[in-house]
Structure formats: C-alpha cells, structure tokens
Amino acid sequence: MERESMEFDVLIVGGGPAGLSAACRVMQLAQEAGEELTVCVVEKGSEIGAHILAGTVFEPTALNELFPDWKEKGAPLNTPVTRDDIFLLKNQEKATKVPNAFVPKNMHNHGNYIISLGNLCRWLAEQAEQLGVEVYPGFAAAETIVEDGQVKGIITGDMGVAREGSEKDGYMPGMELRAKYTLFTEGCRGHLGKRLINDFKLDEGKDPQHYGIGIKELWDIDPAKHEPGLVVHTTGWPLNESGSTGGSFLYHLENGQVYVGLITDLSYSNPHLSPFEEFQRLKHHPEIKKYLEGGKRVAYGARAIAKGGYNALPKMSFPGGLLLGCDAGTLNSSKIKGSHTAMKSGLLGAEAVFEALKEGKSGEEITSFQKRFEDSWLYKELYAERNFGPAMHKFGNIVGGAIAFVEQNILRGSLPITFRDTTPDYATLKPASKCKKINYPKPDNKLTFDRLSSVFISNTNHEEDQPVHLKLTDPEIPLKDNLPKYDEPAQRYCPAGVYEVVEKDDGSGKKFQINAQNCVHCKTCDIKDPAQNITWVTPEGGGGPNYPNM
Amino acid sequence: MKVLVAVKRVIDYNVKVRVKPDNTGVDLANVKMAMNPFCEIAVEEAVRLKEKGVASEIVVVSIGPKASQEQIRTALALGADRGIHIETDEEVQSLEAAKLLKAVVEKEEPKLVILGKQSIDSDNNQTGQMLAALTGMGQGTFASEVVVDGDKVKVTREVDGGLMTVALNLPAVVTTDLRLNEPRYASLPNIMKAKKKPLDSMSPADLGVEIAPRLTTLKVEAPAARQAGIKVADVAELVDKLKNEAKVI
Numbered sequence A: 001m002e003r004e005s006m007e008f009d010v011l012i013v014g015g016g017p018a019g020l021s022a023a024c025r026v027m028q029l030a031q032e033a034g035e036e037l038t039v040c041v042v043e044k045g046s047e048i049g050a051h052i053l054a055g056t057v058f059e060p061t062a063l064n065e066l067f068p069d070w071k072e073k074g075a076p077l078n079t080p081v082t083r084d085d086i087f088l089l090k091n092q093e094k095a096t097k098v099p100n101a102f103v104p105k106n107m108h109n110h111g112n113y114i115i116s117l118g119n120l121c122r123w124l125a126e127q128a129e130q131l132g133v134e135v136y137p138g139f140a141a142a143e144t145i146v147e148d149g150q151v152k153g154i155i156t157g158d159m160g161v162a163r164e165g166s167e168k169d170g171y172m173p174g175m176e177l178r179a180k181y182t183l184f185t186e187g188c189r190g191h192l193g194k195r196l197i198n199d200f201k202l203d204e205g206k207d208p209q210h211y212g213i214g215i216k217e218l219w220d221i222d223p224a225k226h227e228p229g230l231v232v233h234t235t236g237w238p239l240n241e242s243g244s245t246g247g248s249f250l251y252h253l254e255n256g257q258v259y260v261g262l263i264t265d266l267s268y269s270n271p272h273l274s275p276f277e278e279f280q281r282l283k284h285h286p287e288i289k290k291y292l293e294g295g296k297r298v299a300y301g302a303r304a305i306a307k308g309g310y311n312a313l314p315k316m317s318f319p320g321g322l323l324l325g326c327d328a329g330t331l332n333s334s335k336i337k338g339s340h341t342a343m344k345s346g347l348l349g350a351e352a353v354f355e356a357l358k359e360g361k362s363g364e365e366i367t368s369f370q371k372r373f374e375d376s377w378l379y380k381e382l383y384a385e386r387n388f389g390p391a392m393h394k395f396g397n398i399v400g401g402a403i404a405f406v407e408q409n410i411l412r413g414s415l416p417i418t419f420r421d422t423t424p425d426y427a428t429l430k431p432a433s434k435c436k437k438i439n440y441p442k443p444d445n446k447l448t449f450d451r452l453s454s455v456f457i458s459n460t461n462h463e464e465d466q467p468v469h470l471k472l473t474d475p476e477i478p479l480k481d482n483l484p485k486y487d488e489p490a491q492r493y494c495p496a497g498v499y500e501v502v503e504k505d506d507g508s509g510k511k512f513q514i515n516a517q518n519c520v521h522c523k524t525c526d527i528k529d530p531a532q533n534i535t536w537v538t539p540e541g542g543g544g545p546n547y548p549n550m
Numbered sequence B: 001m002k003v004l005v006a007v008k009r010v011i012d013y014n015v016k017v018r019v020k021p022d023n024t025g026v027d028l029a030n031v032k033m034a035m036n037p038f039c040e041i042a043v044e045e046a047v048r049l050k051e052k053g054v055a056s057e058i059v060v061v062s063i064g065p066k067a068s069q070e071q072i073r074t075a076l077a078l079g080a081d082r083g084i085h086i087e088t089d090e091e092v093q094s095l096e097a098a099k100l101l102k103a104v105v106e107k108e109e110p111k112l113v114i115l116g117k118q119s120i121d122s123d124n125n126q127t128g129q130m131l132a133a134l135t136g137m138g139q140g141t142f143a144s145e146v147v148v149d150g151d152k153v154k155v156t157r158e159v160d161g162g163l164m165t166v167a168l169n170l171p172a173v174v175t176t177d178l179r180l181n182e183p184r185y186a187s188l189p190n191i192m193k194a195k196k197k198p199l200d201s202m203s204p205a206d207l208g209v210e211i212a213p214r215l216t217t218l219k220v221e222a223p224a225a226r227q228a229g230i231k232v233a234d235v236a237e238l239v240d241k242l243k244n245e246a247k248v249i
C-alpha cells in the first residue's frame, strides 16, 4: 500500500521521560555545534502526559544534567521530600515501623521531590518544542519499518477504521515516518520494543524481564492530615496473605493532595489474586486509612513497571536505532524509581546518536552505545542493585529485603554472587484448584471502589467503532485452557475490567468478552497471560486514558 | 467568499469534570483541553465549503488565554487559512465574546460566520445569536445542513420535533448542530504546515472592547450523587410509591 512519507534525522517513539529527554538533548547538542537537525516525537496519548503514570518520588540527577537551570525555567518540582516512613504491615490491623537505621540506603529520599511525572513530561515537551523538536501527540507508532535488516522508522496507526476492518468516512491511512535513527522509548512493555527485542535477539543470554502492576489513585485529603513532603512506603499485607510480593506508596504532594498506590509483582502464583482488589483492601489498613478517611478520590490509573533490572536488561542498540528507558528496562527496582534512569538513558542515547550523525552515519548500528552506557552512573546504579529483585522473588519481601539491605548498605553492591530469576512472570501461576480463593470485600464507596467507577475517573476513551486492540492469537484459549485451569485470570489482573467471561445472550454457554474501550494501556495482559496469547497493539491515536496530574 | 469561524478552547469532552474543593469553579489545572466539539464541526463545514469552491478563504478566531493558540493551530491543520487570537486571561462571557467577534467581523468583512451552537463548558448557547443581533446579520442556528446559493444561504435547523429550513441573505451567522457533519482528522503533514500559517495576536483593547463581566459566579457544585434504586414487587407497589413517596402522580 502507498503511504505518505516524511523524513527526519531522529525519530522518537513515545513522549515519556526517556523520549523527551533524548529529544531535548539531541537538539541542545545540535545547537551547540551550530547544526540543524530535524527531530520528531510521536506519542499515542491525546496530549503529552496523558498516558504517564508513576508514583512519583523523583530523583533530579538526570534533570540536573539536562537543564541545570530547571528551577528558573519553572519545572514542576514543587514538593521536596521531608520525611520517609517505612512500615511492615503484618496483617490488616498491625504494622511495625522500620527503624530509620534499618532502612536500606536506597530507600532514603533526601534531596528528592514528590512530583506528577505527567506534569514533568508536559514541561519537558514545552522545552523540547522551544528547542525546535516537532512533538506530535495523538499519533501512535503502530509498526516499524525494517528494510535490509535495518530499522528505518515507523508507520503511524490508521485512523477511521471500523470494528470489522472497513474504512469509515474520514478514513486516514497511517503515514511512514522515516529517520536516520529511531529511538524507541515506549516505556514498560512497549509493543514495538517487544518485537525489536525478539527480531534482533536483544535479550539473548539475559534473564527474562520481570514486571509489576502499579495501581494508583490521587486523593484530596483533610488539610489537617496533610504533611507536604511526607513519603510512606509499606510492604507485607495484603499481598503476603496470598504469598505474593510488592509494596505500597503514599506520597503527600502539594495542594492538600496525596498519591496512594500498590505495586503487585506479576510473578504472583495464585490466579485468584486481583491486584485491583488488593489495592482497595490496602486502603483500609490503619496506617493508610488514617490519611484518606474523610478525603475524596480524584483520579485513578494503572501501569506496569519493568523491574528485572540489570540481569534482564537487553542489548540497547540495533541497526537503525536504540531501545531506551523502561522500553528496555532501565528502572532501578530497589528504589522503585525509573524516571531518572529513563531520562539518563535518553541523554546517553541522544549523545550517541548525535555523534553517529556527525560522523555521517545513517542507520548503521551504534555499537559504541554500550561503552557509553557502561561508563555512566546509570550502569553503576543498575549493576549495584542487580540482586535486589531476584532476592525478593526468591526469598520473599522479608528475607530478600534483608539480603538486599546487607548488600546495599554494607557491601554497597559488591556481593560477589549474582542471583538470577529465570522464570518469566507468565509461567508462575499455579492451577486455580490448588490455590486458596480470596474473598474480597465489597467496596464501601468511601475508601474503596469498584473497577468501573475507577476507570471512569481515568478519563479513558477510545473511539468505539474500531478494531479491538487486544489481539488473541488463538481465540479459543481463554475458555478452553485458561478458564478451567486458572479461572481465566485476565478477569482479575486487568485493572480496568476489560476482560469478562459472561453467559451468551442465547444461553448457549459462556463467551470471553473484551471491553477494549476501557483499556488504560497498562500492558499487564500482554505480560501475564499464561498462554502469552494476548498481544496489545496500538488503538487509534489519542485513545486511552487522559490522566491529569498523575 | 470569506468565511470566519470562531473556535473555543474548552475542557476535553473525555475528562470527568471536577469541581474545586472551594467551590469556586471547575479544576482546570493540567487537565486536557481541546477544541469545543461544535466548533470542530464549524471548522469542518467551512473547509467543505472551501473544497466545493464556495469559500475562498477561511479565517479562524479564538478568544482566550495564550494556550488557545493550540486550538487555532488545530483549525489551521484541518484546513483553515489564517488565525486571529484575541488574547485575554479574563473570563469572557457570551456578550463580550459577541462584541469581540463583531469587531473582527467589521475588520474582516466575511460573507459567512460559522460558530458552534454552544460550548460544552458553560453551555450558554448565546454567542451566535448575540453576534447576529449586534451586527444585524441574519441567523441560522442549530444547522444540520448549510447550502450556499449565490448571495443566499439555506440553513436547515434542528428544532424541537423536526427540521426548519430558513433562507438568509449573506452575510449571515450560522451555528452548528451535531449532525451537520463529521469532522476529519488532522494529518501529520497538515499539522506541520499549520505551524507556518499566519496567526495574528491582539488584545481586546486593540479591538476597542472592554472585558467587563456582567454575571458573577457565586458557587459551583457537583450534582448530588444518585441514590441507589430499589426493586418493587409489582405494579401496585410501584403506583403506591410513586403516589405516596415520590408524590409524582
């Protein structure tokens, strides 16, 4: 098919911290050298920041490098962290505060800020545009263009296609965006990144990537209970009841608001588990409830995180481009922070690409990237925490935490062995019949809510008449295998209630229903389906959540 | 023939509106904003008129803060030729919007002015009518079809219980209803080109209009949460409840 085509020097797929940092840096370098470059960022969200969801306690290291004058430029870092509390929740009532001396060094947040990462991205996009970058929200990269073994760019998604595939009024075919170098910064489980890792065997010899699903809410709370800069982390209950791991966060930001959320490791084994319901339960714990009670929920969202760290980090260069940020997996899982590392990877990527362009290269693999990466603080940071995740998976939060504690505080990352964690998250489920059912309480609509009213305040929207963007390789598997064996876990792990097993209208049995318009683009189904039968692809550009201040 | 289209920056229709805790208004901080959907229909209609060779130039105008230029750029990407931004951070009520638009009409002398029938933020449904009154132009509101024929325009209006067709002498004011057309998507190359199209910025004072709101907002409140429904056993109970509890029959 003939498509319109545009050419750039550098094309960036995904307007998150990694992509926008790369865009700004490559333009800064060009301006310093007095050269003109064309740089384009495409973003599937309806605007920059619309799909960004993180905690967020933000470490300003990479931002300091990119814009040393970020304060004067008005970057939205308004609330310095003032205090860190860590609680071990034993059960639904009891908690032990972890004494300060035992808090792993990495968990201290002095010098960090509580921010909305979405708002930081909005600001970064403004800086990028001022530097001359073309930023295009509302356009999803649907396919890569690969010619002669080299990535040459991407094709944006078609607009105006009906559910069954026909062209509607106003149909607009996607365009080819070609570039000398394409940087993929789609964040965790990028759908093109996943293919690139496969096609270019970037993960050869690496451990499988590991993930968590983070669910988060924004609350207005009683001003009397609000303490700007307070950071609270918990671990243990409610996940420990089902032998699962993860942790919660509660951050007091500006304007009398708090972020509260739970990250559930997707290596969980009990298929009855619902990360959404676990999070709802958590809010009833006294240590959390004491802040939220009397408050009002404002926003909701969910997103997967890639937390395999160093051991799972794929090779980041391939002919025609680089894979950066959480699309590769640069998150520091012992700190649960990935935005500063994603930004740093973007800076390194920009520097490598700029050098290649200066040498007159176009599309040849930038093999020097690895060296540049290894010489950076990013590499040192990820290498030092390489044992954290696997130790947690192997030994659980408590013993694993102790090992990580000793390693990070006493040995400073120099433990001579490396733990590995080689079971991918989709393969950890046990049969439903062998696991304890979990009875989740009904929502009280004060502290806890159901999924539909939650998705409602994620402002999620997709044009309804378009092809379903959650593709089943084999449409039979959900009912034939997943249902009898695992009670189809998609019904529970999806934080937006997209998947349902329902009775057919004519009473002739069950069907697997996909409510694709509710999807918040978290990517959990693509990760956790035990048969790896669900593939997330890009819906029409602009669709998905519209997160404000998340 | 020159067509003037007015567009407004409003909260995106996908966003669940949230009232500020102090009840002074709707929270717009970092909330997604977009072109008012009825204005999009107005732009689309103008572009179709241009494609048919009826319109020769499309000028879009928006009144509002600096960021309203985004919506003007969107209109330019959809096919408008030139933009006018009347920049103000004040609240602009319908009458002032109409006065400002009148000043623009006097400067630009368009043959046709197309506006949305209302903006989805305040739902006033007044600006088009006021503009017609202030300028003395004829008005065809709630249009579901617009046919320009020589120096006349035939407008099919969506009125209660049916359709009404009016013929107006040009110049005239038309406001759009939902069924007039389905707006197109802006393509990437057109978004790029739109960045280079001319956009004039001016202040209300430049047009000799003073922004002086005549209405004061006392309080903004979210609608009360809906009570849960109940199941009735039979028709008799239903009638009884309607009569004695709800007191509606």
Ligand SMILES: Cc1cc2nc3c(=O)[nH]c(=O)nc-3n(C[C@H](O)[C@H](O)[C@H](O)COP(=O)(O)OP(=O)(O)OC[C@H]3O[C@@H](n4cnc5c(N)ncnc54)[C@H](O)[C@@H]3O)c2cc1C
Binding pocket: A013, A014, A015, A016, A017, A018, A019, A042, A043, A044, A045, A049, A051, A052, A053, A054, A055, A056, A057, A058, A059, A117, A139, A140, A141, A142, A185, A186, A187, A188, A190, A191, A192, A213, A214, A215, A216, A261, A263, A302, A303, A304, A305, A324, A325, A326, A327, A331, A336, A337, A338, A339, A340, A342, A538
């Ligand atoms: C619940 C939770 C809490 C977290 N807490 C913290 C924290 O406290 N501190 C911290 O530092 N980090 C935290 N993180 C991690 C942090 O969010 C990520 O590390 C960071 O966002 C990664 O940045 P990125 O640019 O690589 O990807 P992302 O931020 O995911 O951005 C990717 C962008 O690309 C877009 N995109 C994806 N695919 C396409 C496509 N095909 N076409 C067009 N656009 C596309 C997406 O819409 C998105 O805007 C948290 C994450 C979660 C989920």
Ligand code: SF4
Binding pocket: A470, A493, A494, A495, A496, A497, A498, A518, A519, A520, A521, A522, A523, A524, A525, A526, A536
């Ligand atoms: S359908 Fe998949 S990607 Fe979408 S919200 Fe559900 S789990 Fe997340």
